[in-house]
Amino acid sequence: MDINKYIAERVRNLPFSEIRAMLRQVKQIPDAVNLTIGEPDFEPFEPIKKAIVEALYKPSYTGAPRPCAYPPGNGVYELREEIAKKVKTENKIDVTPEEIVITNGAEQGLFLSMLTILNPGEEILLPDPGFVTYGAIAKVISASPTYYPLYEENEFRPLVEDIKRNLTKKTKAILINSPNNPTGAVYAKKDLEEIAELAVEHDLAIISDEPYEKFVYEGKHVSIASLDEEVRKRTISIFSFSKTYGATGLRLGYVVAPPELSKHFAKLLLYNTSGVCVPVQIGGIEALRCCEEEVERIIEEYKARRDLAYKRLSEMPDIHCVKPKGAFYMFPYIGKYGSSKAFALNLLSKAHVGVVPGSAYGEHGEGYIRMYLAKRELLEEAMDRIENALKYLEN
Numbered sequence: 074m075d076i077n078k079y080i081a082e083r084v085r086n087l088p089f090s091e092i093r094a095m096l097r098q099v100k101q102i103p104d105a106v107n108l109t110i111g112e113p114d115f116e117p118f119e120p121i122k123k124a125i126v127e128a129l130y131k132p133s134y135t136g137a138p139r140p141c142a143y144p145p146g147n148g149v150y151e152l153r154e155e156i157a158k159k160v161k162t163e164n165k166i167d168v169t170p171e172e173i174v175i176t177n178g179a180e181q182g183l184f185l186s187m188l189t190i191l192n193p194g195e196e197i198l199l200p201d202p203g204f205v206t207y208g209a210i211a212k213v214i215s216a217s218p219t220y221y222p223l224y225e226e227n228e229f230r231p232l233v234e235d236i237k238r239n240l241t242k243k244t245k246a247i248l249i250n251s252p253n254n255p256t257g258a259v260y261a262k263k264d265l266e267e268i269a270e271l272a273v274e275h276d277l278a279i280i281s282d283e284p285y286e287k288f289v290y291e292g293k294h295v296s297i298a299s300l301d302e303e304v305r306k307r308t309i310s311i312f313s314f315s316k317t318y319g320a321t322g323l324r325l326g327y328v329v330a331p332p333e334l335s336k337h338f339a340k341l342l343l344y345n346t347s348g349v350c351v352p353v354q355i356g357g358i359e360a361l362r363c364c365e366e367e368v369e370r371i372i373e374e375y376k377a378r379r380d381l382a383y384k385r386l387s388e389m390p391d392i393h394c395v396k397p398k399g400a401f402y403m404f405p406y407i408g409k410y411g412s413s414k415a416f417a418l419n420l421l422s423k424a425h426v427g428v429v430p431g432s433a434y435g436e437h438g439e440g441y442i443r444m445y446l447a448k449r450e451l452l453e454e455a456m457d458r459i460e461n462a463l464k465y466l467e468n
């Protein structure tokens with residue numbers, strides 16, 4: 074008997090994550106400097122942790138039957154209320170708690186969004202290079218991922234003519250991600266206005282993935298849904314606590330969408346995970362109330378890391394790099410040294426520095442590597458090692 078025959082094709086054909094594979098290799102080298110990961114290296118702030126622990130011992134929201142009873146399907150009301158305030162003041166999207174659904178991270182928000190809007194065979198336009206999950210989700214639900222390129226020449230910001238070129242009759246939605254993983258690009262308001270105009274003209278839904286909204290070093294983060302009512306009506310905005318609060322393992326995020334869509338997210342959530350861990354949601358309320366200054370300090374720290382990494386990379390021969398305006402990655406061009414995969418493997422085996430080959434993020438990521446902005450002393454060490462390695466990689 075061949076057990077493999079039981080695996081559905083859409084799952085069997087889905088590749089395992091190249092990033093995780095790279096991470097496994099890095100972990101086998103004890104003195105490796107690991108720049109592969111895409112998660113912050115600070116802990117959730119103390120008041121958040123305290124709120125989570127206390128929520129285990131007493132009912133923590135209005136109407137809670139017990140501390141650890143099932144959560145409300147679309148999330149704890151008090152959290153959605155707090156989020157509505159934040160989204161109104163910071164993202165300039167006028168929402169009610171009814172339009173917000175609490176999710177297990179942005180990942181689940183992405184999953185619910187695509188599952189809700191895409192029938193099998195329908196196309197969604199995704200960024201290339203882009204976060205690998207997007208294409209994977211589209212494939213799992215038997216939709217068709219198609220791609221629009223992002224070019225270094227335009228600081229990896231999308232050009233509307235490149236998007237247009239990839240539109241077909243089957244295109245139902247476009248996904249945008251600013252600040253961007255892996256490039257660190259922050260889209261200008263004008264970029265978003267042009268994309269919005271295109272979406273309205275071609276009647277596309279917009280998924281706007283914004284987990285790095287706070288990680289902006291120059292310029293300002295603009296949520297596309299804030300542009301006008303016509304755009305807002307067709308936009309699903311996805312946010313996360315993961316990066317802002319060093320809380321990737323808490324799995325807390327939320328989706329803001331018109332009520333006609335968000336009621337379906339809540340329905341799907343019920344059939345999937347039955348909601349999000351209640352104490353974690355209570356921690357989310359505290360996070361939004363307590364920690365603005367702490368978050369600002371973290372962003373300052375990442376800006377200093379970005380400046381350090383940019384300076385060091387700019388001094389290296391045959392490497393060039395757009396100075397990222399946001400997120401927490403560098404995405405330098407290393408194409409003169411060969412393919413991104415060969416370069417990453419060489420760097421790991423010879424210099425003991427782990428990075429992700431740009432090809433993992435799509436065809437247009439080839440020639441680049443993604444580097445996480447680790448703590449400054451680790452970054453310095455990594456840059457010393459890379460600089461050294463380039464001498465023999467050249468020969």
Ligand SMILES: Cc1ncc(COP(=O)(O)O)c(C=O)c1O
Binds near residue numbers: 181315
């Ligand atoms: C662009 C992007 N979207 C979504 C996510 C998922 O975040 P979360 O931890 O909230 O699920 C990540 C995580 O790395 C990401 O980089």
